[in-house]
Each structure stands twice: as C-alpha cells, then as structure tokens.
Amino acid sequence: FGDQRVELPSNTQGLPTLEALTTVLHRAEQLLGGQAVSALSHIAGRMEREGTSADLGVRGQIQSESVEIGIAMQHLGALLLEQGRTMLTLRIGRSSAESVVNSGPAVYISPSRPNPIMAQPFPRQTSSLFGGPLSSSTPTQETSITNDTIN
Numbered sequence: 001f002g003d004q005r006v007e008l009p010s011n012t013q014g015l016p017t018l019e020a021l022t023t024v025l026h027r028a029e030q031l032l033g034g035q036a037v038s039a040l041s042h043i044a045g046r047m048e049r050e051g052t053s054a055d056l057g058v059r060g061q062i063q064s065e066s067v068e069i070g071i072a073m074q075h076l077g078a079l080l081l082e083q084g085r086t087m088l089t090l091r092i093g094r095s096s097a098e099s100v101v102n103s104g105p106a107v108y109i110s111p112s113r114p115n116p117i118m119a120q121p122f123p124r125q126t127s128s129l130f131g132g133p134l135s136s137s138t139p140t141q142e143t144s145i146t147n148d149t150i151n
Contacts, residue, residue, distance in 0.1 A: 011100055018099035021090060028083055036076055043069050078114030082106055 006027075008020035043065055050058050086103040093099045108115055 011097075013100075016101040016103070018090065018092070018096065018101070021086065021101045024083065024086075028079065031076070031079075036073075039069050039072060075114055078108045081108040 006023060008023060009017045010020065011017055043062075046062055046065065050062060053059060085107055086101060089101055089103040091098075091100050091102065
C-alpha cells in the first residue's frame with residue numbers, strides 16, 4: 001500500500017474520470033479497513049491495559065504512540081475531507097465518456113502536510129449522515145458559537 005503509485009485514468013482534457021475516483025475510494029477503503037482500524041485498536045488497548053501503570057517508561061511509550069497515531073489521524077482526516085470535496089465535484093454525465101471529476105487543486109492537503117482547517121459551525125443534525133436515525137444519546141441542545149468563544 002505504502003509508496004505504490006497508480007496511474008489514474010483521465011479524459012481527453014486531462015481531468016480525472018469516474019474510474020479514477022473509484023480507484024482512489026477503494027484505496028481509502030483499504031486504508032480505513034486495515035491500517036487505521038489497527039492503529040486505533042492498538043493504542044486504545046494499550047491505554048486500557050497500561051494507562052494506569054506507574055512505570056514512567058511505559059507511560060512515555062503510550063504518550064509517544066498517542067502523538068504518532070494522533071498525527072496519522074489528522075492526516076487521515078484531511079484525506080477524508082479532500083475525498084469528500086472531490087466526490088462533490090463528480091459530474092456523472094449521460095454516459096461514462098461524459099463522466100468527469102473536476103476537483104481542481106487540493107484544498108485540505110499540501111505536499112508536506114494537511115493544511116490548517118478552520119472548523120465551521122455545523123447545523124444541528126436531525127438525521128444520521130449515514131441514513132439511520134440518530135441515537136437517543138445524541139445531545140439535543142444546540143450549541144451556539146459567539147465571537148467571544150472563538151477569540
């Protein structure tokens with residue numbers, strides 16, 4: 001998975017095609033289903049088993065692993081934001097020949113790292129983003145953000 005480069009299909013104008021987007025989505029699926037889940041499971045298990053240890057060496061290892069995995073999760077978050085943005089630019093067309101992904105340059109990712117992201121207030125959700133109902137444990141109070149809380 002690591003440094004493998006894949007030539008993504010493009011149309012005559014050089015824009016990525018539906019097939020290119022599908023390839024990228026499948027690669028993200030592999031990453032999420034394997035490496036990301038494994039890393040989260042590992043650090044959560046380590047925190048559960050050894051988080052109360054008095055051994056400073058163990059505590060330092062947990063801290064270091066937590067930072068490393070936290071950075072990886074930030075990168076993964078930027079990847080997911082970029083994929084979401086890109087998926088919104090899909091124009092399916094009347095035929096596969098007309099399908100195009102016109103995302104332009106990356107917004108959330110630069111060549112060296114994820115770009116800083118200013119979180120925008122998100123309206124209260126009355127339904128799940130994935131189609132199911134919201135659980136009853138979901139807070140029902142709306143949170144307002146004022147300039148005082150931002151500054």
